[in-house]
Amino acid sequence: MYGEESRNPKKIIPIAVICSVVGIGAFYVIVSWLAIVGTGPQNAIALAQDSATAGDIFFTPVHQHLGQWAVDLFKILLMTGSFACGMAFHNCAARYLYAIGRENVIPGMRRTIGATHPVHGSPHIAGFVQTAFATVVVLFFDITGRDPTPGSTV
Structure with a gap:
């Protein structure tokens, strides 16, 4: 979609796609791990299963450790x-x-x-x-x- 706007699309686009997938994947894994470690495995499961408290899996540990x-x-x-x-x-x-x-x-x-x-x-x-x-x-x-x-x- 953006190939015609880049200088060397056959080289740049595959590199950009691979970097994006690897970067986003690594970020997802790290954030998920931090959420589970921050709330504890059992508490993380309970929070994630209830849609009313699902956001707390991220915000509660942040509040506890950083304010x-x-x-x-x-x-x-x-x-x-x-x-x-x-x-x-x-x-x-x-x-x-x-x-x-x-x-x-x-x-x-x-x-x-x-x-x-x-x-x-x-x-x-x-x-x-x-x-x-x-x-x-x-x-x-x-x-x-x-x-x-x-x-x-x-």
Whole structure:
């Protein structure tokens, strides 16, 4: 998806993918281990199985060892990380729409979602289409009162 924007995509993209998978995997293992060690194995299982207390598996040991300021910092990092994930998903969806338009998969879309911004070179129309679609989906679930993820606590 980003290959055409890099200098040497056949070399850079495989390295980036491997580094990302290994880095994220290592981070996941370390954080999971710290959560279990911080709360104790039996307590970690009990906390993780109850959706009302699942977040405590991370925040309780942080509070015990570092204090409330660290919990507040972790919550801010959790929110900004969630925002970053949302932006990454939006960018990915916009670039897929752009590729569909650019390759004229849907006839007549080359000049709309397949176009780039004349100054910045970004797929701005595809981004607006993605934003509009996401807004419609969110409004649908909000107006109808339906839960898109039944059983979740979010």
